[in-house]
Amino acid sequence: MSLSGKRILLIIGGGIAAYKCLDLIRRLRERGAKVRCVMTKGAQEFVTPLSIGALSADHVFTELFDRQDEHDVGHIRLSREADLVVVAPATADLMAKMANGHADDLASTVLMATNKPVLIAPAMNPAMWNHAATRRNRATLTSDGIHFVGPGRGEMAESGEAGEGRMAEPLEIVAAVGALLDTARKPLAGKTIIVTSGPTHEPIDPVRYIANRSSGKQGHAIAAALAKLGAAVRLISGPVTIADPAGVMVTRVETARQMLAAVEASLPADAGVFVAAVADWRTEGESGQKIKKEPGQGAPALQMVENPDILATIGHHAKRPKVVVGFAAETQNVVENARKKLDKKGADLIVANDVSHDSGINPSGVMGGDRNAVRIVTREGVEDWPELSKDETATRLAEMIAARLG
Numbered sequence: 001m002s003l004s005g006k007r008i009l010l011i012i013g014g015g016i017a018a019y020k021c022l023d024l025i026r027r028l029r030e031r032g033a034k035v036r037c038v039m040t041k042g043a044q045e046f047v048t049p050l051s052i053g054a055l056s057a058d059h060v061f062t063e064l065f066d067r068q069d070e071h072d073v074g075h076i077r078l079s080r081e082a083d084l085v086v087v088a089p090a091t092a093d094l095m096a097k098m099a100n101g102h103a104d105d106l107a108s109t110v111l112m113a114t115n116k117p118v119l120i121a122p123a124m125n126p127a128m129w130n131h132a133a134t135r136r137n138r139a140t141l142t143s144d145g146i147h148f149v150g151p152g153r154g155e156m157a158e159s160g161e162a163g164e165g166r167m168a169e170p171l172e173i174v175a176a177v178g179a180l181l182d183t184a185r186k187p188l189a190g191k192t193i194i195v196t197s198g199p200t201h202e203p204i205d206p207v208r209y210i211a212n213r214s215s216g217k218q219g220h221a222i223a224a225a226l227a228k229l230g231a232a233v234r235l236i237s238g239p240v241t242i243a244d245p246a247g248v249m250v251t252r253v254e255t256a257r258q259m260l261a262a263v264e265a266s267l268p269a270d271a272g273v274f275v276a277a278v279a280d281w282r283t284e285g286e287s288g289q290k291i292k293k294e295p296g297q298g299a300p301a302l303q304m305v306e307n308p309d310i311l312a313t314i315g316h317h318a319k320r321p322k323v324v325v326g327f328a329a330e331t332q333n334v335v336e337n338a339r340k341k342l343d344k345k346g347a348d349l350i351v352a353n354d355v356s357h358d359s360g361i362n363p364s365g366v367m368g369g370d371r372n373a374v375r376i377v378t379r380e381g382v383e384d385w386p387e388l389s390k391d392e393t394a395t396r397l398a399e400m401i402a403a404r405l406g
């Protein structure tokens with residue numbers, strides 16, 4: 001996430017978590033943000049203006065009645081020359097001042113004078129966080145439009161104390177800052193979309209299974225691209241070794257039958273994008289014990305049975321999403337097979353890709369690789385996309401789904 005050119009006014013309160021601000025400033029700046037800091041008197045008991053100034057590479061503001069600062073910048077300009085005001089740690093005291101409109105030091109005066117969004121990261125002992133006064137202040141601040149990040153649960157600085165009140169970690173605060181400053185178009189806001197990704201594993205016995213080469217890269221990229229356009233994404237993933245995409249709800253499954261159950265449990269949805277390489281067959285009568293290699297007995301014969309067809313089940317489901325997208329990995333007659341799938345599976349759109357070794361995509365091929373060249377097959381026709389990275393393919397497809405959902 002880039003915060004390039006964004007101006008953050010960071011107000012540091014007098015809590016033990018003030019030390020985390022040193023890292024927060026670094027994290028914001030390495031993403032391109034300009035960070036200017038105001039410290040309360042209390043904050044200066046925990047970290048020094050010297051280290052805050054060194055990390056922010058700017059003057060640190062501490063006094064309301066400072067003739068020089070007031071002449072150079074002034075508390076009003078300070079409050080306005082930012083895209084976002086962040087209060088971290090937001091102490092019980094600062095929250096109380098904000099909720100009641102106090103303006104008796106630089107931090108509280110700037111917070112009263114600002115016309116920019118304000119994000120607070122509360123940090124305090126659980127007893128303070130749950131105190132009736134703080135609860136009232138929380139409600140007031142929420143109804144005043146103040147944004148919160150955290151607090152989380154965990155160990156307190158005071159030994160032996162634990163509970164809710166720990167300040168959000170710097171990277172969580174950075175993510176909240178990014179979300180608040182993200183003014184990008186969100187055509188999928190309010191839409192729920194199911195995405196399946198990765199392979200399935202079909203067990204033979206407790207240690208062996210049948211799998212395929214799907215890495216989950218394309219499905220995960222699509223989930224991320226849909227989330228970026230504002231969709232609430234439920235990603236149902238088979239076993240993969242890649243990281244969860246940011247901002248999506250992930251359910252992990254192993255087998256095709258588990259994947260179908262997870263998809264059905266996620267209905268209703270506005271769209272379903274079925275990218276997972278679901279095994280067509282599983283072994284009948286999975287052995288509960290590891291099959292032993294016995295001398296003279298030869299190899300066991302595996303009897304295969306068909307797995308449920310997730311795309312076709314959802315394509316003809318009573319709760320069918322408005323838009324159903326299927327993926328067809330083919331090694332021959334790619335378009336012809338994709339066309340047949342449209343009706344058979346009840347899909348609106350098939351993303352057909354040639355996963356044969358002579359697909360021309362090297363060095364790793366489509367499955368497991370980072371690039372893809374797909375054909376979009378709909379009832380209206382066929383669209384050939386050039387070879388793109390899986391992220392670019394995902395972005396284009398997300399836009400196409402957004403257009404279909406209107």
Ligand SMILES: Cc1cc2nc3c(=O)[nH]c(=O)nc-3n(C[C@H](O)[C@H](O)[C@H](O)COP(=O)(O)O)c2cc1C
Pocket residue numbers: 012013014015016017040041042043090091092093094123124125128
């Ligand atoms: C060691 C120590 C740790 C403190 N930690 C917190 C804290 O985590 N959260 C909090 O709300 N107050 C904490 N306080 C109390 C605040 O420092 C105190 O309320 C102060 O007036 C807050 O000033 P400010 O809100 O202007 O920064 C702590 C006090 C001490 C002495």
